[in-house]
Amino acid sequence: MKNNKFIGTGVALITPFDELNNVDYNSLNKLIENSIRNGVNYFVVLGTTAESTSLSIKEQNDIINFVIKIVNKRVPIVLGLGGNNTSKILERINEINFDEIAAILSVSPYYNKPTQEGIYKHYSKIAERSPVDIILYNVPGRTSSNIEPLTVKKLAEKYANIIGIKEASGDLCQSMQIKEYLPNDFLIISGDDKMTFPIIMLGGHGVISVQAMVFPEIFSLMVKHSLNKNIIEARKLHYKLLYSVDMFYIEGNPTGVKQGLFFLDIIKTNKLRLPLVEMSSKNSQVLNKLIKKTLID
Numbered sequence: 290m291k292n293n294k295f296i297g298t299g300v301a302l303i304t305p306f307d308e309l310n311n312v313d314y315n316s317l318n319k320l321i322e323n324s325i326r327n328g329v330n331y332f333v334v335l336g337t338t339a340e341s342t343s344l345s346i347k348e349q350n351d352i353i354n355f356v357i358k359i360v361n362k363r364v365p366i367v368l369g370l371g372g373n374n375t376s377k378i379l380e381r382i383n384e385i386n387f388d389e390i391a392a393i394l395s396v397s398p399y400y401n402k403p404t405q406e407g408i409y410k411h412y413s414k415i416a417e418r419s420p421v422d423i424i425l426y427n428v429p430g431r432t433s434s435n436i437e438p439l440t441v442k443k444l445a446e447k448y449a450n451i452i453g454i455k456e457a458s459g460d461l462c463q464s465m466q467i468k469e470y471l472p473n474d475f476l477i478i479s480g481d482d483k484m485t486f487p488i489i490m491l492g493g494h495g496v497i498s499v500q501a502m503v504f505p506e507i508f509s510l511m512v513k514h515s516l517n518k519n520i521i522e523a524r525k526l527h528y529k530l531l532y533s534v535d536m537f538y539i540e541g542n543p544t545g546v547k548q549g550l551f552f553l554d555i556i557k558t559n560k561l562r563l564p565l566v567e568m569s570s571k572n573s574q575v576l577n578k579l580i581k582k583t584l585i586d
Contacts, residue, residue, distance in 0.1 A: 292452045292476050292494075294365045294391060295424070296516065297330035298509045299478070299497040301338040301369075303543045303550070304352065306560040312348055314355055316556040320502065321359050323555055328509030329364065329501060332356065333394050336369035337431070338499055338543045343562035357389040367497075371396035371426060375411050379418050392422040394455060394497070399432035405440045416448035423450055428457040428480060438466035445471050455480040455497050461487060468492045482508075483534045486527035489515040500537055503549040503580060504530060529586065533579035536572065544568050545576060552577045 305316035321332070334356045335341045335349055344352070353368065360366055368385070370393045372378055378395070398411055416423055425444070427436040435458060444451050453476025456464050461484070464477055468491065477493040479485040485496040489512065501508035511526035537545035544561060548568040551559040559567050568576065 292474055295476055297495045298501055298512045299331045299333055300324050300329045300501050301333045301336040301497050301499055304339045305556040318359050320555055324505050325363055327505035329505050331365040333367045333369055333497055340562055365391035367392045367394050369394050373398040373401050375414050382418050387420050392424055393419055394424045394426050396426040397432045397436050402434050405437055408436055409440055412444050416451055422452045425454040438463055441467050442470040445475055457481045464488055465491055483531055486515055499546050500534055502546055533583050536576045536579055539572055540568050548573050548576055549580050
């Protein structure tokens with residue numbers, strides 16, 4: 290399969306901050322090493338989970354360069370690069386050195402609610418400009434618009450560098466339709482942690498996960514079992530992870546995962562940048578107990 294470097298467990302990296310709300314590169318280094326050591330297959334840098342909209346261009350560039358340096362070609366790197374201003378995305382593509390970047394993950398335009406024709410033309414411009422492969426990102430809960438399966442089909446058939454979709458609509462029928470419309474080497478990647486097992490069972494190829502930063506070994510093993518059709522083993526780990534997954538998102542993302550990583554001493558603080566705030570004490574205590582139980586059981 291030509292796109293097999295994105296089969297398995299991808300992680301959408303957070304941006305750790307120190308007490309002064311500056312980027313904490315020591316914690317980011319620790320997170321990367323822990324993820325690779327425990328089976329993560331690739332990283333997404335500067336995605337939604339990275340709080341990218343609150344980072345300056347200089348910070349974004351510094352983070353890209355730092356991740357490239359630390360990863361050192363051990364696993365592929367995917368760059369989050371999307372938005373609701375097509376021309377600005379094209380300008381940003383021109384500014385970036387893609388030598389060590391394997392693909393772009395590009396979220397569907399948000400807030401301005403384009404039609405399917407608008408979504409098609411938006412991604413067409415990106416596909417024509419991008420020097421690397423593109424993974425579409427459909428997350429209607431954040432964007433207020435859905436990339437419909439027929440639009441995915443139209444884009445994939447027109448542009449060879451559109452190689453897959455991170456599907457976070459929560460609609461398994463949509464994933465099945467995409468699977469039906471396109472060849473097997475078109476990647477269907479779960480964008481929702483708790484939908485990973487069912488999506489792979491329906492022919493998907495893996496996940497771009499948040500929860501896997503806290504449970505990299507368990508999550509990666511669940512994905513491996515799922516891909517190898519070891520259903521009993523995969524289902525057992527799926528339910529083990531399902532036990533805590535909703536608490537990671539109860540106050541939004543990356544609020545929960547930062548609290549989890551802070552609890553495990555992988556990052557030094559659970560700081561976020563406004564308008565996001567740290568998890569409440571009450572929910573932090575519940576999440577910490579669930580993490581501990583998941584790791585012990």
